[in-house]
Amino acid sequence: xxxxxQVTIFIIIAIIIxxxxxxxxxxxxxxxxxxxxxxxxxxxxxxxxLEDEIxxxxxxxxxxxxxxxxxxxxxxxGNKLKYLCYTNQDYQLCGLQISFLENHIESEIKNAILDKVxxxxxxxxxxxxxxRYSVNIEEGDIxxxxxxxxxxxxxxxxxxxxxxxxxxxxGFKIILESDLYRLLxxxxxxxxxxxxxxxAEPLLYMGVYHDLDIEKLKQTDDxxxxxxTNINTKDKFQFASRSLPFPPGY
Amino acid sequence: MKIKNYFIICxxxxxxxxxxxxxxxxxxxxTKDGFWCQDVTEDQCETNFLSTTSCAQTTFCxxxxxxxxxxxxxxxxxxxxxxxxxxxxxxxxxxxxxxxMCREGCCIIGESADLRTSVECQQLASDYGIDxxxxxxIEDLGACSDLAYTKEKGACVYEKNYATTxxxxxxxxxxxxxxxxxxxxxxxxxLIGGGxxxxxxxxxxxxxxxxTAPGLSDCAVSxxxxxxNDQVYFIDTCGQNANVYDSRMYxxxxxxxxxxxxxxxxxxxxxxxxxSGLDASCGNCNFWDGGNTCGAYKKGAQGMxxxxxxxxYVCKDLACYYDVNDDGKEERYEHGESVCAESEGTFFxxxxxxxxxxxxxxxxxxxxxYNLPGSRYYKLQCWNGVMKTIPCxxxxxxxxxxxxxxxxxxxxxxxxxxxxxxxxxRNCFEITNVDDCENDKVDCKWIPGYRFDNQNFKERDKxxxxxxxxxxxxxxxxxxxxxxxxHALCSLNSLVIENVIYEQHFLGNRNxxxxxxxxxxxxRCFENCYAIPDYGVxxxxxxxxxxxxxxxKTLPSGGIRDYHLSGREGYYCLKDRDEPDTIxxxxxxxxxxxxxxxxxxxxxxxxxxxVKLFYxxxxxxxxxxxxxxxxxxxxxxxxAVGTSGQDGAELxxxxxxxxxxxxxxxxxxxxxxxxxxxxxxxxxxxxxxxLEEELDNIEPSWExxxxx
Numbered sequence: 001x002x003x004x005x006q007v008t009i010f011i012i013i014a015i016i017i018x019x020x021x022x023x024x025x026x027x028x029x030x031x032x033x034x035x036x037x038x039x040x041x042x043x044x045x046x047x048x049x050l051e052d053e054i055x056x057x058x059x060x061x062x063x064x065x066x067x068x069x070x071x072x073x074x075x076x077x078g079n080k081l082k083y084l085c086y087t088n089q090d091y092q093l094c095g096l097q098i099s100f101l102e103n104h105i106e107s108e109i110k111n112a113i114l115d116k117v118x119x120x121x122x123x124x125x126x127x128x129x130x131x132r133y134s135v136n137i138e139e140g141d142i143x144x145x146x147x148x149x150x151x152x153x154x155x156x157x158x159x160x161x162x163x164x165x166x167x168x169x170x171g172f173k174i175i176l177e178s179d180l181y182r183l184l185x186x187x188x189x190x191x192x193x194x195x196x197x198x199x200a201e202p203l204l205y206m207g208v209y210h211d212l213d214i215e216k217l218k219q220t221d222d223x224x225x226x227x228x229t230n231i232n233t234k235d236k237f238q239f240a241s242r243s244l245p246f247p248p249g250y
Numbered sequence: 251m252k253i254k255n256y257f258i259i260c261x262x263x264x265x266x267x268x269x270x271x272x273x274x275x276x277x278x279x280x281t282k283d284g285f286w287c288q289d290v291t292e293d294q295c296e297t298n299f300l301s302t303t304s305c306a307q308t309t310f311c312x313x314x315x316x317x318x319x320x321x322x323x324x325x326x327x328x329x330x331x332x333x334x335x336x337x338x339x340x341x342x343x344x345x346x347x348x349x350x351m352c353r354e355g356c357c358i359i360g361e362s363a364d365l366r367t368s369v370e371c372q373q374l375a376s377d378y379g380i381d382x383x384x385x386x387x388i389e390d391l392g393a394c395s396d397l398a399y400t401k402e403k404g405a406c407v408y409e410k411n412y413a414t415t416x417x418x419x420x421x422x423x424x425x426x427x428x429x430x431x432x433x434x435x436x437x438x439x440x441l442i443g444g445g446x447x448x449x450x451x452x453x454x455x456x457x458x459x460x461x462t463a464p465g466l467s468d469c470a471v472s473x474x475x476x477x478x479n480d481q482v483y484f485i486d487t488c489g490q491n492a493n494v495y496d497s498r499m500y501x502x503x504x505x506x507x508x509x510x511x512x513x514x515x516x517x518x519x520x521x522x523x524x525x526s527g528l529d530a531s532c533g534n535c536n537f538w539d540g541g542n543t544c545g546a547y548k549k550g551a552q553g554m555x556x557x558x559x560x561x562x563y564v565c566k567d568l569a570c571y572y573d574v575n576d577d578g579k580e581e582r583y584e585h586g587e588s589v590c591a592e593s594e595g596t597f598f599x600x601x602x603x604x605x606x607x608x609x610x611x612x613x614x615x616x617x618x619x620y621n622l623p624g625s626r627y628y629k630l631q632c633w634n635g636v637m638k639t640i641p642c643x644x645x646x647x648x649x650x651x652x653x654x655x656x657x658x659x660x661x662x663x664x665x666x667x668x669x670x671x672x673x674x675x676r677n678c679f680e681i682t683n684v685d686d687c688e689n690d691k692v693d694c695k696w697i698p699g700y701r702f703d704n705q706n707f708k709e710r711d712k713x714x715x716x717x718x719x720x721x722x723x724x725x726x727x728x729x730x731x732x733x734x735x736x737h738a739l740c741s742l743n744s745l746v747i748e749n750v751i752y753e754q755h756f757l758g759n760r761n762x763x764x765x766x767x768x769x770x771x772x773x774r775c776f777e778n779c780y781a782i783p784d785y786g787v788x789x790x791x792x793x794x795x796x797x798x799x800x801x802x803k804t805l806p807s808g809g810i811r812d813y814h815l816s817g818r819e820g821y822y823c824l825k826d827r828d829e830p831d832t833i834x835x836x837x838x839x840x841x842x843x844x845x846x847x848x849x850x851x852x853x854x855x856x857x858x859x860x861v862k863l864f865y866x867x868x869x870x871x872x873x874x875x876x877x878x879x880x881x882x883x884x885x886x887x888x889x890a891v892g893t894s895g896q897d898g899a900e901l902x903x904x905x906x907x908x909x910x911x912x913x914x915x916x917x918x919x920x921x922x923x924x925x926x927x928x929x930x931x932x933x934x935x936x937x938x939x940x941l942e943e944e945l946d947n948i949e950p951s952w953e954x955x956x957x958x
Contacts, residue, residue, distance in 0.1 A: 087288070222644070
């Protein structure tokens with residue numbers, strides 16, 4: 001085969017590779033985002049930039065009874081466990097310290113990631129500007145939603161990217177798998193028992209939710225540490241409660 | 251006859267004197283520690299302190315109402331009003347059930363079901379883009395959970411990105427796939443980046459068919475399995491669920507496939523096998539009745555069958571193997587079964603109160619063996635193959651009791667259920683007779699002798715009321731804490747003071763009393779003589795009871811002078827018959843044989859022999875020690891880890907005084923400690939007071955061992 005034939009074959013192979021590449025690029029956006037998450041996919045950029053921060057925040061909140069800097073806590077194995085129901089009076093039932101735990105945690109996550117969101121958006125802007133995009137970001141809000149099996153963080157910021165064509169993004173969602181929503185639902189039920197009867201029975205819940213492990217650890221001062229764990233995913237939520245305490249003595 | 255010399259001995263078990271102080275508390279909106287609505291002192295309060303008013307009485311810290319979040323439709327009872335409103339909620343002074351929005355029902359989202367308000371349910375359905383399925387009439391969590399995983403499922407076949415795809419899902423989920431475009435901007439599937447669109451068209455639901463049904467898709471049978479809803483399921487080559495794993499329904503050899511096997515991979519079918527013991531062939535696990543559930547197969551691990559299953563999952567046995575009694579052998583406990591732990595210093599395996607015999611009750615009452623300082627009861631719960639240790643309340647405010655449910659459940663082998671039961675020891679002190687104290691309703695025990703109200707009945711028919719009802723399970727105190735009430739608590743009911751009255755001989759002098767032997771002092775005693783060391787040491791209590799109360803009982807040999815015994819104890823006369831029977835109204839009559847002649851000899855002396863609290867020193871000593879030590883971590887005891895208590899925690903002190911005829915103190919004498927813990931100190935009635943220095947050197951101290 002002559003040199004010309006070889007060149008032709010190489011050109012054909014190159015064209016095939018390019019076509020395959022374009023097809024992959026066109027039909028598998030996930031792959032596109034993995035190959036170059038920043039160039040044309042601000043969603044992936046923000047997901048990548050924020051998810052560790054959100055995950056870490058959720059982990060801290062889960063270990064501290066839902067507060068980043070808990071006030072009114074019980075120190076358990078180095079963690080400050082927020083008292084979600086508390087009384088300082090012997091033989092008295094506790095009162096809720098946070099009425100709407102879900103709202104509170106959503107708000108805590110929002111506040112904890114606020115700075116990171118701003119820095120990620122700034123980084124996004126710089127990255128795209130380096131690629132000669134004209135970038136416009138309209139201020140928006142951060143909405144955190146705890147939902148079954150996931151936590152969704154929505155940035156309502158509007159992004160316009162212009163480089164010849166204009167692409168407009170009306171918001172971004174960062175979705176993390178988490179069982180926190182269900183754990184909080186059970187926590188609230190436990191707190192209802194604690195505040196009405198002074199005690200909750202973990203087996204009642206474990207009998208219904210077989211993938212759940214609930215520990216109730218009674219401490220010396222009659223504080224109860226509850227640890228809820230999803231056996232499969234290892235998602236955890238722990239908190240403290242003090243209800244109907246009996247003193248040492250009368 | 252005049253009493254020439256009095257000596258009063260005040261004998262007490264002294265623990266520690268305590269002081270109390272009262273501090274004015276009130277309701278605090280938020281404490282410095284960050285708690286809402288607590289009754290604290292002003293210096294502990296951060297905002298809004300209302301002195302001398304409890305939080306329940308205030309308008310801002312009341313919790314008698316419901317906090318409502320109307321946006322999400324959630325409602326909370328037992329919230330404090332101020333916390334509720336500061337968190338954006340609306341406070342309503344009504345019960346939760348009186349507010350229509352707050353009524354919960356069963357909310358079914360996909361395959362999960364949970365109790366929610368209708369607004370919450372609507373919100374969730376909206377988030378998932380599905381129709382709301384809210385059952386207002388189901389208000390029980392168990393009944394609601396039963397509705398999970400009950401929706402009909404089938405093969406949902408559709409074209410996705412120009413390829414035929416099959417999913418084994420509910421009809422509802424399948425319908426929601428029709429003509430849906432998924433992008434990264436709008437729906438929950440926002441993870442998909444790039445702004446691209448996936449198009450699904452013509453999703454068709456095949457009710458009752460699996461994805462492996464012939465002609466539906468390219469999904470094929472496989473030996474792979476997965477855990478789903480506690481059971482082991484086959485999955486096909488597309489990763490979709492098929493029926494419950496049954497090893498008889500799969501073979502690698504195509505020639506061995508039967509119609510039954512093909513049908514099993516075509517239609518949705520009920521499980522065709524049952525799990526028997528450790529079984530690798532069937533995935534029909536049963537969490538409750540069978541005590542097994544789906545789990546990853548690990549060869550040789552606890553609860554795993556020896557034979558390997560076809561896939562990676564198997565019904566694993568959830569029973570626990572645990573050495574409860576520390577004999578080196580692990581016993582088997584069923585999933586859900588629980589027993590009491592054998593923790594140091596506690597009574598092991600207390601049966602429920604109704605199942606206790608009299609002998610067991612006596613055993614339980616042994617304060618030297620059980621409920622020792624530092625001990626705590628624990629429950630062991632077998633769950634999911636793990637024996638979990640569940641602590642009962644500290645300070646033995648709870649004890650672990652257990653019962654065998656084998657008969658009730660119609661089981662051949664024992665099936666124990668243990669529970670941490672409140673030790674209602676505080677209630678014991680309210681009980682004033684032996685019958686109410688020792689029955690199957692309360693956990694108390696009766697100590698004959700002193701009463702808490704210090705009344706001493708002289709009549710025989712009140713013997714059942716002459717004593718103290720104390721806790722059967724001795725509670726614990728935080729005695730090692732500087733601000734502990736333990737010392738006060740021990741002193742409060744365990745301190746006894748007994749006045750022993752001696753009579754000096756007619757020709758004797760009170761100053762000569764130091765030279766009188768203990769034996770002689772016992773014979774000169776006529777009131778509360780049992781508090782004299784060695785009093786009645788030669789006799790049993792029942793012999794002395796007969797001797798003092800029943801005429802004619804004679805001593806084994808000789809007379810009173812040969813024994814540590816008083817011939818006068820038990821006899822008495824009153825100065826004034828119409829006045830109460832108190833020490834101030836007491837006088838001694840002339841001895842005449844077995845009788846005492848009071849005043850004018852009215853021949854009623856024998857009627858005035860009275861029932862005594864105790865008849866010997868040992869009886870007295872044992873009673874006061876038992877009562878004191880049953881109150882809590884009082885006195886000298888060995889603790890749960892076998893360390894002895896310090897003697898300074900338990901003292902018996904004697905004070906000698908000279909009294910005037912009217913009973914008032916003429917001159918203080920010596921103070922002597924005659925018992926330090928279980929150690930008897932010689933030198934009783936040591937007129938030089940030689941033991942005072944030794945007493946001063948005794949510092950109550952203890953060791954505390956935290957048991958994990």
